[in-house]
Amino acid sequence: AQKVTQAQTEISVVEKEDVTLDCVYETRDTTYYLFWYKQPPSGELVFLIRRNSFDEQNEISGRYSWNFQKSTSSFNFTITASQVVDSAVYFCALSEAFQGAQKLVFGQGTRLTINP
Amino acid sequence: EPEVTQTPSHQVTQMGQEVILRCVPISNHLYFYWYRQILGQKVEFLVSFYNNEISEKSEIFDDQFSVERPDGSNFTLKIRSTKLEDSAMYFCASSDGTPVSGANVLTFGAGSRLTVL
Numbered sequence: 657a658q659k660v661t662q663a664q665t666e667i668s669v670v671e672k673e674d675v676t677l678d679c680v681y682e683t684r685d686t687t688y689y690l691f692w693y694k695q696p697p698s699g700e701l702v703f704l705i706r707r708n709s710f711d712e713q714n715e716i717s718g719r720y721s722w723n724f725q726k727s728t729s730s731f732n733f734t735i736t737a738s739q740v741v742d743s744a745v746y747f748c749a750l751s752e753a754f755q756g757a758q759k760l761v762f763g764q765g766t767r768l769t770i771n772p
Numbered sequence: 773e774p775e776v777t778q779t780p781s782h783q784v785t786q787m788g789q790e791v792i793l794r795c796v797p798i799s800n801h802l803y804f805y806w807y808r809q810i811l812g813q814k815v816e817f818l819v820s821f822y823n824n825e826i827s828e829k830s831e832i833f834d835d836q837f838s839v840e841r842p843d844g845s846n847f848t849l850k851i852r853s854t855k856l857e858d859s860a861m862y863f864c865a866s867s868d869g870t871p872v873s874g875a876n877v878l879t880f881g882a883g884s885r886l887t888v889l
Contacts, residue, residue, distance in 0.1 A: 693880075701815070701863060701880035747815060756869050757803050757820040757827045758878050764814045 658683045660750050662763035669738055670771050677733040677766045679748030685709075690724065690731045691749040691760065701747070707731065738770045776881035778864050784887045785854055793849045793884045795864030804847045805865040805878065806839065808832065815863065821847065822869070854888045861885050 659682040669675050681690065692704040705715065707724050715722045719739075723732045735742050745767045749760040777796045785791050797804050806818040819829040821839055836858075838850045847866075851858055862885075865878040 691877075698882070699861065699885075700882040701865075703877055703879065706877055749815075756876075757822055758805070758867055758876065759817050759820060759828055760807075760815075760878065761817070762815040 658685075658688075658750050658752070658761045660748050660761055660763035662746075662748055662766050664766045665764070666767045666769070668769040668771060671740055672737050674734060674736050675738050675768065675770075677735075677746050677748075677768065679731045679733065679763060681729050681731065681748070681750050683750060683752070685752050687752070689751045691751070692722070692731075692733050693747045693749060693762075695745040695747065695765070697744070704733075735768075738768075740770050740772055743768060743770045776864055776866055776879050778862075778881035778884050780884055781882065782885045782887070784889065787856060787888055788853050791851045791854055791858075791886060793851075793862050793864075793886070795847045795849075795881055796845050797847055797864065797866030798868075798879055799845070800868060801866035801879075802869045803827075803867045804839075804841070805867075806849045807863040807865060807880075809861045809863065809883075811860070818849075818862075851886075854886075856888050859886055859888045 661680045688709045690707045694702045712724050719736045721734045745765045747765045748763045751758050751760050779794045804821045807815050808818050809815045817830050819833045820827045836852045840848050861883040863883045864881040867876050867878050869876055
């Protein structure tokens with residue numbers, strides 16, 4: 657069975673600090689896909705990134721970076737120089753499928769609060 | 773940018789009443805989904821729908837739930853007789869299903885908050 661664990665329930669930092677959100681996953685599949693979604697206070701789910709299990713290269717997008725390590729089954733998300741607008745709940749998710757229907761298994765989420 | 777739209781944004785209903793939540797997926801998407809988030813908890817898969825039939829459903833999606841694509845644009849979730857524990861945010865999503873890098877990512881709507889009294 658697939659499982660995603662986000663051990664950090666809540667994180668609070670001061671603006672401009674760097675912060676890392678942890679995600680650990682379990683799956684028996686050799687091919688799988690990992691995601692991060694952001695849920696701002698308005699409630700919608702905003703897609704941030706998808707990685708496939710064959711690509712362990714770290715990815716950077718502006719202030720956001722992702723570290724995928726298959727050896728530890730982790731897919732961590734770092735925000736550099738955090739801003740108040742980064743305050744949200746962040747979900748890590750896992751899927752087996754590349755094509756066709758996508759059944760995402762979500763973690764419990766990490767509530768990130770950036771204080772001015 | 774194309775988006776998934778959901779109505780209503782918030783519905784309050786009495787226990788035992790029927791509720792229909794509506795969604796307009798992205799027009800060229802082929803796969804449609806409902807997910808649920810009980811307040812403060814994680815997002816859970818309910819059902820996926822393709823080619824006018826359910827492709828997969830979770831154990832949460834029991835006989836009280838049904839989905840339909842009544843026309844070319846709408847996708848609905850019906851809860852036949854609501855229970856208190858059905859109170860949650862319901863998210864509709866759609867994807868194009870193509871095995872192309874960067875594609876087939878779920879786009880979620882803003883959610884419909886259901887409160888059962």
